[in-house]
Structures are given as C-alpha cells and as structure tokens.
Amino acid sequence: MKPLVSVITLTYKNYDKLYETIKSVLVQDYSNIEYIISDDASGDFPRDEVESFIKENNKNGIKYKIIVNDNNLGTVKNFNNAIKNTNGDYIFPLSGNDIFFNESVVTDIVKMFLESKCQMVITSRVNYFENRTTCVYPHIKDIKYIMQMNNNLKKYKALMLSEHYGMFIGCNMYYDRNALEKYGLFDEKYRLLEDLPILEKFMWYEKVDLKPGFYSIYHDAKTGVTLRRHSAHPLLQKDINLYNRSNRMGHYNELDHKTRDHIDFGIERTKVKNGVQLAFICLRHVPRIISYLCYCFRERIIWKSDKKVLSRMDNSFL
Numbered sequence: 001m002k003p004l005v006s007v008i009t010l011t012y013k014n015y016d017k018l019y020e021t022i023k024s025v026l027v028q029d030y031s032n033i034e035y036i037i038s039d040d041a042s043g044d045f046p047r048d049e050v051e052s053f054i055k056e057n058n059k060n061g062i063k064y065k066i067i068v069n070d071n072n073l074g075t076v077k078n079f080n081n082a083i084k085n086t087n088g089d090y091i092f093p094l095s096g097n098d099i100f101f102n103e104s105v106v107t108d109i110v111k112m113f114l115e116s117k118c119q120m121v122i123t124s125r126v127n128y129f130e131n132r133t134t135c136v137y138p139h140i141k142d143i144k145y146i147m148q149m150n151n152n153l154k155k156y157k158a159l160m161l162s163e164h165y166g167m168f169i170g171c172n173m174y175y176d177r178n179a180l181e182k183y184g185l186f187d188e189k190y191r192l193l194e195d196l197p198i199l200e201k202f203m204w205y206e207k208v209d210l211k212p213g214f215y216s217i218y219h220d221a222k223t224g225v226t227l228r229r230h231s232a233h234p235l236l237q238k239d240i241n242l243y244n245r246s247n248r249m250g251h252y253n254e255l256d257h258k259t260r261d262h263i264d265f266g267i268e269r270t271k272v273k274n275g276v277q278l279a280f281i282c283l284r285h286v287p288r289i290i291s292y293l294c295y296c297f298r299e300r301i302i303w304k305s306d307k308k309v310l311s312r313m314d315n316s317f318l
Helices: 018-026 047-057 075-084 105-116 140-147 152-160 177-182 195-205 234-245 257-269 275-284 286-312
Strands: 005-011 033-039 063-068 090-093 120-129 132-137 173-176 208-220
Touching (some): 005 105, 018 033, 047 063, 090 105, 090 177, 105 120, 152 195, 152 208, 152 257, 257 275, 257 286, 275 286
Parallel strands (some): 005 033
Antiparallel strands (some): 120 132, 120 173
C-alpha cells in the first residue's frame, strides 16, 4: 500500500486563493492523501463554504478535516496541532494561497522519499503575484551551485551563511513524520518561525534531499510572512533574534571561520540599538559583509534568467 501523505494548509485572515489551494490538493493523482485545513482563529474563516467546496470537488474521495482554533496560537503551535490530527507517513505543508504546481506533485515527491531514503525533501517553487508568475526559487543560474552541496555539512554551512535562502524556506519542505517527531515536532519557543530551527537539525543529523530543479508549488509572494519585506514584523523579528542566539549556535565550534563570522555578525545585530552600533559591528565584520553583499548583488542579477523558464511553463494550475 502507498504511504499515507498528510497535506496541511494553515490559514489566517487571508483567503484570496484558498479555494485554488484546496482544489490543487483534491485533483492530485496520488491515491492515499488526507487533508487538514487549520485556521488560527481568524474570526471570519468561511468554514461552511470551504466544506461545501471540498464536497463538490472531492472526486477522488480524499479524507479531510477542518480545524478552527478558538484562540490564536501562532504558526508553530498551529502547525504542531495540525500534525497531531494526522496519521500520514509524510507531512506536506501547503500554505493557504499557495498552490501545488501540478496534479502529480505528491506522487513525485513520495517517489523521491522512497528512492533516496531521505528524511526531508526540499524543492523549488514559482513565485506569483496577482496571478502573474514573477520568478523561480532557487534561480535557474543558482541551481548548479546548490547541486554542488553534495553532503550535509556543505548544506548546513550554506544555511548558516544565509545563502540560497530562496530554497531553504518552509513552504517547499516536505518531512518524514518519524524524523520530524524525533525532534519533538516544531520548536514552540518560537511563534512564527517554524522552518529554520527544524531545518538546522535536519541539515546536521538527517538525510536531506535537495531537488532545486523540481517545482512543487506556486508561492504567493504577496502574503508570505517569512519574506524579506516582512522582516520588520515584531514577532517574526523576535523569533529570528532568538534563532540567531540559540539554534544557530548548535554546532558553532565545528564550523569554519567564515561561517562562524557570519553567525557572530547575526548575533551582534540582535543587540543593535542605533545606527552607530550597527556601523561599528559592520566594520568588525567587513570581509563577511563584502562577501554577503556580493552574493545578494549577484542574486539580483541572475533572477532575470528565470524569465525564459517562466515563459515556457504551463501555468494552468495558477
């Protein structure tokens, strides 16, 4: 029998593409899926309409459950609570307003798990904004660099260096349930930041399979809470500061000088109170600042190569 896949959609006050999200699950060609939708006390979640939509479009008889929290838990606790209401061998997150790329995504990712015997699969995504595809992550010209990360140490160092951030994001990460539960699910000392703390553990201890050429979702570039333009969100910033001071230090002494320097820079930035302090910290880490700025500048240039790929895509699911 095929492994059971639990697809989990978390929602909170934004339903612009929710029905498209749901439909992309219901049309999957994989025959053993359970679907959980968990709303984090939005106050206006259209439960009856959602349930009617599922019943009308559930041609494959997918089992589903709708959870509406009485109190706002935050992303991490909401995700953990949803997982506790599932039985799947694999956990597939699909955020509200994100959409599976095509009808065979679940089939293909399960095949990756079985063939590579890995505990996590990380794929690519296509960003969209108001029904228009904008770019792919990781960028096309970045794939060859990612593929050179052929062992966990290289992947871990890239994560600690904050490089290839476009790939290391929770919306296109898929989990083996046993490995996920091994670490106690997602770390509830965080409220919004669920992906980086657990990824830090997987990258060091477990087998992670990177699939940068495989697109699994259309990602809503307008509402994603962990996008860079949302970094000023106070709860998220608090989580990031805590991550820099704790999880990111987990294997500090086993890393090279360049990686440790970047971690130090991240920790010191959490203590900045004014521009003078920030300038002083930057001067202390000039080599790392230059290296990181070059990386960011290069990324801004190479995303243009995505346009050719986007023009050839069949975006009918979007």
